[in-house]
Amino acid sequence: KNEVEQSPQNLTAQEGEFITINCSYSVGISALHWLQQHPGGGIVSLFMLSSGKKKHGRLIATINIQEKHSSLHITASHPRDSAVYICAAFSPGRNQFYFGTGTSLTVIP
């Protein structure tokens, strides 16, 4: 059983397209992270959300606590956005993160 589900698993987009990656979770959480993992494997934290919406450049992240759902949007996608995007939900009861399987995004010029 996966506490965190992401969709889609793989996504190919043309440069300039608007992209949405979804994350649903079943555990009680206090925070949800969106992470970016490049081919070398290193992880960069993009957002940490506990409610509402955050924006950073072309990236927007939203969370709906009642529906236990979060989305990551990329506007005007660019080939350098190609990476794996991972959703990680923090459970304070277990003091650990639960990770989604990741969405592999490829943006074609």
Added chain:
Amino acid sequence: EPEVTQTPSHQVTQMGQEVILRCVPISNHLYFYWYRQILGQKVEFLVSFYNNEISEKSEIFDDQFSVERPDGSNFTLKIRSTKLEDSAMYFCASSEASQGSAFFGQGTRLTVV
């Protein structure tokens, strides 16, 4: 901007050898975590550490694993006798409070041959 640093970035070791992966968390953080990601699989929780002791650990974190905060700045993961299946990317994270605002390190890629 503060960051969590991990060394080395890549380590190759022979099966059966001991390895120590090092992490320097952000200085005022109190909660520390190790995660791993086997190639092609999702990131998995290993252990959380607070107040100089383990607070949670997963089934993966068996007797061959140990963690330590030896000097107040480093946070280490030791694998006593490495197996081929320990080959993975190991990530350290730290947070100020146990509410999920964690910072992740860039990871150490461990290859066991």
